[in-house]
Amino acid sequence: MGRMTRVLCVLFLVAWELNAWNQEPDANVNSRYSVESIHISGYHSSRISESLRSQIDKLIGEKLDSAALSRLASRLRDELHARNVTYKVQRGTIPDHVAVEFEAERTKNEFDLDVHNFAYNSQIGLSGEGDATLRVDGNSFMFGLVDNGNDLVERFAGIKARVERQNVGTNRLGLSFEFDSYHTQWNPTTLSSLETTGTLAGGTGNIAGIYRTRQNFQPVATLILAPGLTLGAGVSFERFQMQFPAARYESANTVVNTLRYHRRWDESDVYQQVLDAGYSLRAATKAFSTDYVYTRHEWDARYAFTHEHSTLVAGFLAGVIDGRAPLFERFVLGNSTTLRGWNMFDVDPLGGDRVVHGSLEYRYRLLDVFYDTGAVWSHGTSPDRKQSVGAGFRKDCFLLAIAFPLKDGRVEPVLIAGMNF
């Protein structure tokens, strides 16, 4: 045996010993058993993210690792907002296998103050929503303040209150009752357009008139159909005080249905995909003693693909209203989330009953560039597609961006800043 071979053999043996010395066995005697199954009690598994689910699945078939189970318990506690998560190891059904059961203890009392979203758009102004939530024994009581000029053709400001229970007999079923009360303000461009159409003078076309206040009561049941797939079903009783031709109350009572799907794939530490998609239907029929009869369909989807520091986001929105719907139901484009750079009152000051919108966004670290395109129009007219581009900085939920409408003539950039929109 040559000298080099002997040196290599000695080095190998030293490395082997060092490796064995470093790999201290788990102090838990059950670490010699393989994990047969892992169950989570106290919460429905659909509330667990795909990434965590994947981590849990990876442990099945492996030797019991107490440290990994403790890390999982900690992640479950964070993700489920549980008071505590513990685990039990029991005999499995196969010899030398064990079954692991995580027990999540629900938080009994919890109080949260939260600013849901906040946005500044140099053409629309400020919009924001904040709330306080108290959770007691599985029930949550929410009270919020809203001032929103971003999402509807009107600016609405007021209060919202909601009582919600996420577990009604089963973890799959939740129930909520929401009450909203808002005062509205109208943009002069909207008012002048309504005047042109004769609506302010009491016209009876397909476009409804303006209102001073509106109140909404909305009980909704939410059912988890499958992991990531939820169905919401309820009714909305909306009453509003009309301004013209004389002050009076009208109502729009609708059946509300929403179907939402959320899925996240974490194929590795560097690739991540998230899909959010939904469909909502609001249907007002004479059976609910409503002053308006209409159906409103809306589809939306958002797909994000992340690779290391790069993220590509594609978004889609489409909607149709049939019948005569109140102004708050009409679609708008040209705010802080759609056709960024356009002013919604330049695009369509009354909103439309048809909408299609798509966006592409690319993010690299803090840098964010986007392209939006879409059209909002009314039945019987032809759509006028508009486009915009923008760039800015995004850090987690915060965005600061400048957006430009792509059009001929003078272009005014729009500053957009805020969080969670």
Add this chain to the structure above:
Amino acid sequence: MPKPTRWWLIASFLAGFAFAMWAEELIIHWKENSLHLSAPKLHFLEGKPLERLKNGDSVPYDFQLTLWVGSRENVFERSAERFVFSYDVWEEKFSVTRARAPRRSISHLTAAGAESWCLDNLQVAITGVGGQQPLWVRLEIRSEEPREQPPILGDPGISLTSLIEIFSRPAHGAQPHWTLDAGPVRLDDIKRSSSRGS
């Protein structure tokens, strides 16, 4: 016929005797240059820690042995150990691992056997202690709760300094802990397992 007060005295004496017989007792042995302990009536595998063990978790117990010589003013010697217990869900037997180097493990034990093994592995040095000097010994045991645990058996295990720090803090209300005292006793009166200083 004895007066009623005498009956009270006899009853109190019997109650005290019964309590003394029942009380957890710390027995000291002298082996080579150190003192060893046994406490056959002490059972610390109980309550919440035992529940965690039966649920397949591992539970560390910290032990501290303190020796006073001459008076209780000054600590003469102190030693500490951490033992990690686990319970085999298939064989229904206990396993114990000493966390400090050199690591030692034992398995297939009953609860009493596991408790006894820990005490067998505890000792405090008595080099320099005179045979006629009075001495006192205190054994303290604490079970660590899940949120407080430092890495149980990280390389190179738990340090003596960390263990002393643990015992320098008072046990909080919910933390399971046990304290046993013995003394005053003279070294010459303690049962020897082998010749001193050999």
